[in-house]
Amino acid sequence: MRYLSADVGKKISRIGLGTWQFGSRDWGYGEGYAGQVAHAVVRRALELGVTLFDTAEVYGFGRSERILGQALGEDAASVFVATKILPVVPVAPVVEQRAVASANRLGIRRLDLYQVHQPNPLVRDGTTMRGMRALQRVGLVGEVGVSNYSLERWQAAEAALGSRVLSNQVRYSLVARSPERDLLPFAESHGRIVIAYSPLAQGLLSGRYNRASRPGNSVRANNPLFLPDNLDRAGDLIAAVREVADAHAATPAQIALAWVLYRPAVVAIPGASSVEQLESNVAAADIELTEQEYQALQAASDQFHPVVGRAALPGLVRARFRH
Numbered sequence: 525m526r527y528l529s530a531d532v533g534k535k536i537s538r539i540g541l542g543t544w545q546f547g548s549r550d551w552g553y554g555e556g557y558a559g560q561v562a563h564a565v566v567r568r569a570l571e572l573g574v575t576l577f578d579t580a581e582v583y584g585f586g587r588s589e590r591i592l593g594q595a596l597g598e599d600a601a602s603v604f605v606a607t608k609i610l611p612v613v614p615v616a617p618v619v620e621q622r623a624v625a626s627a628n629r630l631g632i633r634r635l636d637l638y639q640v641h642q643p644n645p646l647v648r649d650g651t652t653m654r655g656m657r658a659l660q661r662v663g664l665v666g667e668v669g670v671s672n673y674s675l676e677r678w679q680a681a682e683a684a685l686g687s688r689v690l691s692n693q694v695r696y697s698l699v700a701r702s703p704e705r706d707l708l709p710f711a712e713s714h715g716r717i718v719i720a721y722s723p724l725a726q727g728l729l730s731g732r733y734n735r736a737s738r739p740g741n742s743v744r745a746n747n748p749l750f751l752p753d754n755l756d757r758a759g760d761l762i763a764a765v766r767e768v769a770d771a772h773a774a775t776p777a778q779i780a781l782a783w784v785l786y787r788p789a790v791v792a793i794p795g796a797s798s799v800e801q802l803e804s805n806v807a808a809a810d811i812e813l814t815e816q817e818y819q820a821l822q823a824a825s826d827q828f829h830p831v832v833g834r835a836a837l838p839g840l841v842r843a844r845f846r847h
């Protein structure tokens with residue numbers, strides 16, 4: 525495992541573990557997963573040196589936090605636990621109360637990273653950050669983070685907090701490269717962190733899925749990347765990823781993760797549906813791409829033009845009726 529050199533007191537592994545899947549109906553992995561596999565995934569992650577664990581109050585309506593907390597047990601104290609508040613009522617007293625509730629579900633005294641899950645479109649971050657500041661003062665929160673924030677709003681959140689907002693958790697992968705525009709340069713030059721979510725594009729970049737074999741859960745039924753036409757369009761990109769993978773005796777998923785980690789301020793939090801996937805994802809931290817490989821993957825990614833937004837709606841509706 526490789527770790528980020530950030531001055532946060534605890535080590536942050538460059539591959540972390542995302543736990544939206546834990547106890548979530550949307551992913552549909554079932555009770556066997558929530559009751560046993562998730563626990564085994566966390567324990568194996570700890571053995572392999574993973575120190576970054578990401579959850580949120582909204583995942584499985586609190587179940588993910590509970591499952592993660594139980595699986596970590598006393599080891600929670602030595603790793604970096606990150607959770608998120610959904611800012612529906614973004615005022616300081618609510619922020620404080622929700623942090624206590626998350627810590628209770630996780631069974632921990634301190635949230636190493638407390639993130640605002642997404643920007644509230646109507647209310648700016650002043651009172652949320654007042655709550656965050658109070659939480660930091662009493663020691664319930666270590667670092668403050670945001671998620672799905674533009675650079676401008678990230679910086680405004682820092683101004684409101686009066687100190688650094690350590691991280692911005694955003695979608696970042698070979699099929700979602702907008703963070704390259706300004707978030708990554710800012711993080712790299714200011715000692716901040718970009719936490720890459722959906723680094724495998726929810727499994728698309730594993731190369732496992734195609735028109736004839738599509739994943740069946742509701743998360744991916746609502747993701748236009750898994751529409752048959754887009755799976756066809758992704759073929760060349762997957763082939764390019766596979767070519768690099770072959771040169772490293774690795775899998776496409778591992779190369780997709782190594783590509784994300786090529787940028788120094790990035791940590792990735794792939795989810796895992798099995799212990800084997802977790803092991804494979806952790807091993808990706810040790811793959812170093814050459815500059816040439818990195819550029820070849822960029823070029824293949826530049827050529828991928830999925831149908832998204834409004835144009836994808838009819839396909840998504842059709843797909844829904846077929847399931």
Ligand SMILES: NC(=O)c1ccc[n+]([C@@H]2O[C@H](COP(=O)([O-])OP(=O)(O)OC[C@H]3O[C@@H](n4cnc5c(N)ncnc54)[C@H](OP(=O)(O)O)[C@@H]3O)[C@@H](O)[C@H]2O)c1
Nearest residue numbers: 542543544721722723724725726727730777794795797801
């Ligand atoms: N802040 C936010 O708004 C936000 C949004 C989304 C996610 N997140 C966080 O980011 C985490 C990861 O994102 P994500 O779950 O959306 O997408 P992801 O990590 O890109 O994809 C996870 C899925 O990919 C497949 N997979 C994982 N490892 C694999 C491997 N080694 N080989 C083949 N397939 C593999 C598994 O699905 P199958 O085996 O079923 O194919 C797994 O459930 C979440 O758990 C959550 O913590 C945050």
